[in-house]
Amino acid sequence: MSTFEFLLQGLASAMLPMNLIYALIGVTLGTMVGVLPGIGPATTVALLLPVTYQLDATGSLIMFAGIYYGGMYGGSTTSILLNTPGESSSIVTALEGNKMARAGRGGPALATAAIGSFVAGLIATLALAFVAPYIVKLALVFGPREYFALMVLAFITVSSAFGNSALRGLTSLFIGLSLSLVGIDQLTGQNRLSFGVPDLLDGIEVTTMAVAMFAIGETLFIAAQGEQAPDKVEAIRGSVWMTASDWARSWKAWLRGTVIGFPIGAMPAGGAEIGTFLSYATEKRLTKHPEEFGNGAIEGVAGPEAANNASAAGTLVPLLTLGLPTSATAAIMLAGFQQYGLQPGPLLFATNPQLVWGLIASLLIANLMLLVLNLPLVGLWVKLLTIPKPWLYAGILVFATLGTIGANPSVFELGMLLVFGLVAYVMRVFDYPIAPVIVGLILGPLAEQQLRRALAISQGDVTTLVQSPIAAVLLALAAIALILPLILRFRGRGNVLSQMAASED
Amino acid sequence: MSLDNNKTTAEQRRPDWAALVIAAVLVVMAGVIFFDVSRLRDMGGYSQVGPATVPDWIAFCLVGLAIWTVFAAFRRDFPKREKQEIGPVAWVVAGLIAQMVLIRLLGFSIATGVLFGLAAAGFGARRIWISIPAGIVICLAIYWLFAVVLQLSLPAGPLEHLIQ
Numbered sequence: 178m179s180t181f182e183f184l185l186q187g188l189a190s191a192m193l194p195m196n197l198i199y200a201l202i203g204v205t206l207g208t209m210v211g212v213l214p215g216i217g218p219a220t221t222v223a224l225l226l227p228v229t230y231q232l233d234a235t236g237s238l239i240m241f242a243g244i245y246y247g248g249m250y251g252g253s254t255t256s257i258l259l260n261t262p263g264e265s266s267s268i269v270t271a272l273e274g275n276k277m278a279r280a281g282r283g284g285p286a287l288a289t290a291a292i293g294s295f296v297a298g299l300i301a302t303l304a305l306a307f308v309a310p311y312i313v314k315l316a317l318v319f320g321p322r323e324y325f326a327l328m329v330l331a332f333i334t335v336s337s338a339f340g341n342s343a344l345r346g347l348t349s350l351f352i353g354l355s356l357s358l359v360g361i362d363q364l365t366g367q368n369r370l371s372f373g374v375p376d377l378l379d380g381i382e383v384t385t386m387a388v389a390m391f392a393i394g395e396t397l398f399i400a401a402q403g404e405q406a407p408d409k410v411e412a413i414r415g416s417v418w419m420t421a422s423d424w425a426r427s428w429k430a431w432l433r434g435t436v437i438g439f440p441i442g443a444m445p446a447g448g449a450e451i452g453t454f455l456s457y458a459t460e461k462r463l464t465k466h467p468e469e470f471g472n473g474a475i476e477g478v479a480g481p482e483a484a485n486n487a488s489a490a491g492t493l494v495p496l497l498t499l500g501l502p503t504s505a506t507a508a509i510m511l512a513g514f515q516q517y518g519l520q521p522g523p524l525l526f527a528t529n530p531q532l533v534w535g536l537i538a539s540l541l542i543a544n545l546m547l548l549v550l551n552l553p554l555v556g557l558w559v560k561l562l563t564i565p566k567p568w569l570y571a572g573i574l575v576f577a578t579l580g581t582i583g584a585n586p587s588v589f590e591l592g593m594l595l596v597f598g599l600v601a602y603v604m605r606v607f608d609y610p611i612a613p614v615i616v617g618l619i620l621g622p623l624a625e626q627q628l629r630r631a632l633a634i635s636q637g638d639v640t641t642l643v644q645s646p647i648a649a650v651l652l653a654l655a656a657i658a659l660i661l662p663l664i665l666r667f668r669g670r671g672n673v674l675s676q677m678a679a680s681e682d
Numbered sequence: 683m684s685l686d687n688n689k690t691t692a693e694q695r696r697p698d699w700a701a702l703v704i705a706a707v708l709v710v711m712a713g714v715i716f717f718d719v720s721r722l723r724d725m726g727g728y729s730q731v732g733p734a735t736v737p738d739w740i741a742f743c744l745v746g747l748a749i750w751t752v753f754a755a756f757r758r759d760f761p762k763r764e765k766q767e768i769g770p771v772a773w774v775v776a777g778l779i780a781q782m783v784l785i786r787l788l789g790f791s792i793a794t795g796v797l798f799g800l801a802a803a804g805f806g807a808r809r810i811w812i813s814i815p816a817g818i819v820i821c822l823a824i825y826w827l828f829a830v831v832l833q834l835s836l837p838a839g840p841l842e843h844l845i846q
């Protein structure tokens with residue numbers, strides 16, 4: 178069957194009434210949680226994962242797609258109206274969007290963000306559908322050493338290439354890798370680092386870890402900042418509709434943002450928010466209204482928002498075709514797949530095409546639903562922003578623990594939540610990035626299996642890892658990604674990199 | 683936890699003690715991994731690649747990162763830390779511990795309601811005689827939604843038995 182037929186079939190499956198309801202619940206919950214200040218898409222997905230436990234695999238992944246896109250829409254609403262970007266990819270949106278909101282143009286800012294996200298999401302999801310089969314074909318020739326090399330590249334780009342410090346990024350990564358060792362070794366059945374605790378035999382639960390690291394750690398960190406003046410929510414004054422000139426200035430920015438964002442997200446390397454910075458820089462250079470940049474230029478919202486959504490759809494390319502999560506959100510989605518015993522990768526396209534294409538189709542539908550929901554309901558989302566801080570964060574903690582209790586109602590699991598929440602808090606204080614821990618925890622066991630298979634085939638000869646041209650190129654890229662930023666920082670050019678810091682996703 | 687924000691030049695020469703503690707923690711982690719897998723080290727089989735191989739590599743890298751951290755501590759490469767308020771953090775942690783202790787005894791709603799009240803206190807709503815009961819009511823509603831409607835298994839206590 179051709180891609181087109183698969184996609185149509187997926188659409189038919191996603192259009193089933195029950196699946197539409199799942200998608201609707203997903204986008205509503207996703208927007209609701211995503212709009213809360215300080216909560217990015219990764220946290221949203223981690224918090225809402227347990228809601229999907231009781232569904233079948235297809236329904237749960239469809240709801241998941243909705244949560245994912247909804248969380249991103251919610252995040253951009255927060256950054257425009259509150260100027261507290263929930264995640265690093267919304268920083269640029271806050272830059273111009275909040276200025277627009279202050280100037281009484283919050284409505285058009287939200288509209289261009291919503292429509293831009295829709296346009297970008299639509300194009301990028303279609304691109305995903307058409308690119309994925311080719312990557313799957315490529316991936317089928319990959320052996321263990323190529324996979325291992327690919328994962329090393331992902332490790333390096335997620336942890337050290339971007340951000341403030343290669344040292345702290347790599348330390349985070351290795352904390353994640355160390356934690357991934359806990360439990361029964363999948364190749365020999367031996368216990369490692371479980372210290373006789375039965376709860377640890379299955380390893381550390383990824384969802385517990387993600388909720389602890391993102392939601393609990395963030396809450397503790399915000400608590401530790403003490404009493405501060407409340408953030409000012411900008412009221413939406415005037416029309417939410419865009420004028421003709423807003424449209425004229427936005428549409429090119431949307432398309433440019435999409436073209437910039439998708440390939441960056443689709444590369445098997447981290448740093449999805451780079452696209453938003455590049456798009457902002459591009460719009461700033463091309464605009465006919467340079468004086469407005471910094472004071473609320475609509476292109477500065479339209480382009481980066483489109484780039485953000487396009488690269489989010491792009492990260493699904495390595496996730497679905499190679500099983501390689503390159504952002505924290507993708508890593509948690511992988512955990513969602515794994516709870517049904519599904520391993521994303523080329524085989525999933527062959528063994529379970531309905532599921533994969535159903536998911537891709539529901540991304541399209543979720544995207545459309547959000548456009549319909551988001552603008553009319555924006556007043557409701559804004560109300561959520563005005564919940565007083567004590568109730569808001571107390572509520573977030575209730576939901577964070579609810580997920581863990583629902584998955585596994587044990588005191589031990591709650592203890593892990595607390596311990597890793599505190600670890601994440603300390604890491605935040607010392608400016609260690611969080612995402613590499615999660616990526617390390619999830620990819621660690623996969624990378625180890627591939628490495629040991631490769632070495633078993635070569636009978637322990639390490640040079641086998643660079644004897645395949647593909648693996649050698651990937652490892653060389655990883656080495657460049659590790660060393661080049663070190664040189665740049667050493668020569669005092671680190672500012673560019675820290676601007677691209679991948680702080681949360 | 684009030685972390686030192688060293689500013690004077692005399693203090694610039696002293697190492698960043700907190701960073702040295704982090705380096706020590708990394709070494710301890712490496713040690714734990716190294717000794718725990720030592721019993722698996724002869725399981726490599728013919729290729730000499732076994733369950734201990736990758737843990738050994740990771741332990742080795744952790745030690746390397748610890749050394750790098752020590753250098754960074756002496757060069758004071760770590761960014762300046764903002765002042766942390768210990769009080770609110772203690773409230774939230776107390777809430778999480780209370781929930782953990784109470785959940786088996788009193789069920790989801792009461793335990794999580796106590797968490798709600800104590801966490802809200804951490805963020806400035808100190809009237810816990812209002813916020814804890816409010817939290818219990820909210821959690822009972824959540825229990826009903828998730829356990830009764832969505833069939834998620836949540837630990838039940840005296841209150842939960844009333845609504846089932």
